[in-house]
Structures are given as structure tokens and as C-alpha cells.
Amino acid sequence: MMAQATSQRARYPALHHRNFTLIWSGLLVSNMGTWMQNTAQSWLIYKLTGNNALYLGYLGLSFAIPMIVVPPLGGAVADRVDRIKLLYVTQTASLLLAVTLAILTWLGAVQAEHILLTTFLGALLLAFDNPTRQALIPELVTRQALLNALSLNSATFTGAALVGPALAGVLLDVVGAGWLFMLNGISFLAVLAALLLMRDIPAQPRGKGSLLDALFGGFVYAWQHGIVLLLLLLSALAAVFGRSYHQLLPVFADNIWHAGSQGYGALLSAGGAGALVGAFTMSSVKELHHHGRLLSISGLAFCALLTVFVLTPRFWAGVMVLVMVSIAATIFTTLIATLIQLRVPGQLRGRVMSLYAITLIGLPSLGSLGVAAVAQSLSGTAGGRWAEQGLRLLNVLGITRLTAELGPAAGAPRAVILGVLLLSVVLLATAPAFVRLRADPPASTRH
Numbered sequence: 123m124m125a126q127a128t129s130q131r132a133r134y135p136a137l138h139h140r141n142f143t144l145i146w147s148g149l150l151v152s153n154m155g156t157w158m159q160n161t162a163q164s165w166l167i168y169k170l171t172g173n174n175a176l177y178l179g180y181l182g183l184s185f186a187i188p189m190i191v192v193p194p195l196g197g198a199v200a201d202r203v204d205r206i207k208l209l210y211v212t213q214t215a216s217l218l219l220a221v222t223l224a225i226l227t228w229l230g231a232v233q234a235e236h237i238l239l240t241t242f243l244g245a246l247l248l249a250f251d252n253p254t255r256q257a258l259i260p261e262l263v264t265r266q267a268l269l270n271a272l273s274l275n276s277a278t279f280t281g282a283a284l285v286g287p288a289l290a291g292v293l294l295d296v297v298g299a300g301w302l303f304m305l306n307g308i309s310f311l312a313v314l315a316a317l318l319l320m321r322d323i324p325a326q327p328r329g330k331g332s333l334l335d336a337l338f339g340g341f342v343y344a345w346q347h348g349i350v351l352l353l354l355l356l357s358a359l360a361a362v363f364g365r366s367y368h369q370l371l372p373v374f375a376d377n378i379w380h381a382g383s384q385g386y387g388a389l390l391s392a393g394g395a396g397a398l399v400g401a402f403t404m405s406s407v408k409e410l411h412h413h414g415r416l417l418s419i420s421g422l423a424f425c426a427l428l429t430v431f432v433l434t435p436r437f438w439a440g441v442m443v444l445v446m447v448s449i450a451a452t453i454f455t456t457l458i459a460t461l462i463q464l465r466v467p468g469q470l471r472g473r474v475m476s477l478y479a480i481t482l483i484g485l486p487s488l489g490s491l492g493v494a495a496v497a498q499s500l501s502g503t504a505g506g507r508w509a510e511q512g513l514r515l516l517n518v519l520g521i522t523r524l525t526a527e528l529g530p531a532a533g534a535p536r537a538v539i540l541g542v543l544l545l546s547v548v549l550l551a552t553a554p555a556f557v558r559l560r561a562d563p564p565a566s567t568r569h
Contacts, residue, residue: 136271141320142262148316149278155309157286159220161390162294162302165383167237168372177234179494182369184238185245189484192249197476198337200254206317212251213313219244220307227300252479257472260463269460273405276456277398291387340473350465352555357458357481359548363541366489373534379437392441396448404456414556417457421549424450425542432535496537
């Protein structure tokens with residue numbers, strides 16, 4: 123038994139660090155609540171608006187605007203204040219938002235506008251919270267354990283994505299959306315407790331100069347370091363053209379496969395299962411060579427598998443393919459995060475990682491509005507000249523014929539495939555720049 127425990131600790135060296143283990147455990151609980159709320163509010167707004175997929179895009183936009191505009195400010199603040207105290211504020215405020223939405227739902231007063239507003243405010247808080255957490259992690263572990271810590275940090279979100287949506291899919295019919303919002307509010311207490319129990323946190327390097335200068339510090343660093351800029355651009359393009367498919371999952375569950383809310387939960391759980399496998403696979407890797415090559419391969423695999431997913435005629439086959447889609451996506455995003463983190467000095471990490479937060483969290487939501495609008499235009503019932511050009515390309519590839527029997531819902535797979543085609547071109551074009559890239563940072567950025 124002791125040998126097994128020693129083996130597990132050697133396999134996951136980040137868990138040797140008490141403070142990291144505390145925050146990791148708290149985030150696992152909190153992220154489960156977040157996924158339950160995300161599932162409930164997407165389904166609820168879809169039904170409140172008469173199955174209008176465009177409102178799923180509006181929901182994504184209400185999340186995207188703060189997550190695109192505000193993170194540079196959040197990163198600048200994270201580099202100038204006590205990060206633990208800042209997390210106390212963001213987590214407490216997020217708790218209050220979830221409870222407010224729960225009460226509105228219980229009173230029968232909730233409307234689509236309420237969901238959009240609370241989503242906007244929650245994203246505003248996340249724009250401060252996420253860069254702060256990203257910048258804090260390297261201060262809680264050694265450099266040698268950083269890849270493991272980042273992979274485990276990703277696993278808290280993806281592991282919760284495995285359980286949260288499945289529970290939400292069942293509980294939506296049993297107790298309703300209000301209780302899912304309340305459970306999310308309660309889950310924030312786990313992070314607050316973890317922050318309270320943390321001890322002996324190393325003093326973080328503080329950014330100097332005016333706040334206005336600090337706002338642009340991340341942009342300046344990325345611009346001056348070409349590989350960091352290229353990684354951020356690749357993450358941004360993958361978010362817009364690839365990962366925005368997530369917002370259309372209710373359309374696939376309800377209108378294409380006719381699997382209802384439980385089917386929607388199953389799709390989200392499948393994505394979570396794949397992401398969890400990908401995260402723990404990366405966290406188990408002790409030595410990895412040719413990081414850049416694997417980055418390009420995992421990105422292209424994501425594109426190929428996503429195409430198979432949206433064209434799959436059977437629900438459970440789609441569920442299994444989505445697992446593989448998420449494995450590839452998680453490996454891809456984890457490599458980008460690791461390569462960036464190891465190249466940025468501590469006093470700038472919050473600001474640079476705020477730019478990564480925009481690409482990781484904000485841009486997929488903005489892309490979701492675009493993909494929802496494109497899906498509607500490519501359904502064959504609306505659209506201008508650009509939609510005709512898109513349909514012509516899809517027709518040449520045989521996609522129009524394959525999706526014709528889906529009727530108005532055909533726009534969803536067509537929109538995703540157009541995005542995948544664009545992302546594939548970008549990945550192939552950038553592959554030569556990444557083929558020799560490794561995770562070893564410049565000496566000046568090492569701890």
C-alpha cells in the first residue's frame with residue numbers, strides 16, 4: 123500500500139505541494155457546480171426562447187465580451203495585489219450571483235435576459251479570477267512539477283465536466299434548474315475553504331509602474347517574443363474556428379439526434395471524459411520531446427475527429443467520437459499553456475496569461491455567436507452571398523448532400539465543418555514553426 127502511494131506521488135509530483143493540493147481539490151468541487159449551472163442555463167435559455175439556437179449564441183456573446191475585453195485588466199491587477207485576497211473577492215461574488223439566479227428561477231420570474239445578465243457578470247468576475255489562478259499555480263509548485271500541475275489543473279475542470287453535466291441532465295428533470303444554480307453557489311465554498319487553509323505562500327514578484335503601463339505589459343511581452351505571440355494566435359484561431367462547436371451541442375442533442383436534455387448531458391459528459399483522459403495523460407508524462415510537433419498533430423487530429431463527430435448519424439456513436447475529440451483538444455490546449463507559462467517571467471505572468479485566458483475562455487464564446495449565425499445561414503432557409511459561397515464549397519466536398527436530410531438543423535454540422543477547414547489550413551501553415559519547439563524556456567524565465 124505504501125509503495126503504491128509512493129508511486130502515485132511520484133507520478134503526480136504537483137500533489138507533493140500542500141497548497142496546490144488544497145486549491146486543486148477546491149476547484150474540482152467548484153468546477154463541478156459551474157458545469158452544472160452552465161448545462162442548466164444553456165438548456166433553460168434554449169427552452170425559454172422557443173428552441174431558438176441564436177439565443178445560445180447570445181449566451182456565448184454575453185460571456186465572451188467581458189472575457190475578451192477585461193482579462194488584461196484582471197492580469198494587471200493580479201500582478202500588483204495579493205492574489206489570494208483577490209480570489210476571495212471573485213469567488214464570493216460568484217457565489218452570490220449563482221444564488222441570485224437560483225432565487226429568480228424558484229420564484230418563476232427568470233427570463234432569458236436574467237440569464238444573459240448573470241452570465242455577463244459572472245464572466246466579468248472570471249476575467250479577474252482566471253488570470254489570478256493561472257499566475258498563482260507556478261508559485262505553488264517547483265518548475266519541474268509545473269507541467270504536471272497545469273495538467274492536473276486542467277483535470278479539475280474536465281473531471282468536473284464529466285460528472286457535472288451528467289448530474290445536470292438528470293436533475294433538470296427531477297429538481298429543476300433552480301437547484302442546479304444553488305448547488306453551484308454552494309460549490310464556491312470549497313475554494314474559499316481551500317484559500318483559508320493555505321499556508322506559507324511564497325512572496326510573489328509584484329509588477330511595477332503605473333496601472334496603465336501594466337495593462338499593456340502582456341501585449342508588449344508577447345509582441346517582443348515571437349513564439350509566445352504565435353502560440354497565442356494559434357490558441358485564438360482554434361477557439362474561434364474549432365472549439366466554438368460546444369455551444370451548438372443542444373442542437374445536436376435535441377434537433378439532430380432527438381436525445382433531449384439527458385442526451386445533452388451525455389454529450390457534455392463525453393466531452394468531459396475525453397478531456398479528463400487527455401489531462402491525466404499529459405500529467406503522467408515525465409519526459410516529452412518534440413512538444414511543437416505534438417502540438418500540431420493534436421490540433422490536426424482534433425479537426426479530423428470533430429468532422430467525424432458532426433457527420434455521425436447515430437447518437438451513441440457521436441458520444442464515443444466526442445470523447446476522442448476532447449482528448450485531442452485537451453492535449454492541444456495543455457501544450458500551449460505549458461509552452462507559454464515556461465517562457466514568461468513571474469512578474470508578467472498574470473498579464474500574459476490573461477491574454478491566454480481570452481483565447482481559452484472568451485473567444486470560444488464569441489465564436490459561438492458566429493457559429494450559431496453561420497449555422498442559421500447555412501441551413502438553407504436564410505443567408506446572403508457569403509452563405510452561398512460556403513454552401514458551394516460544402517457541396518463540392520459532398521457535405522451538403524450528407525446533411526440535407528437534417529432540414530433546418532443541417533446548418534449546425536455545416537458551420538462546424540467550415541470552421542474546421544479554416545483551422546486545418548492554419549495548423550498546416552504554422553506546423554513548420556512548431557516542429558522543433560520544445561518546452562525548455564529561456565534561462566531568464568526559469569525559477
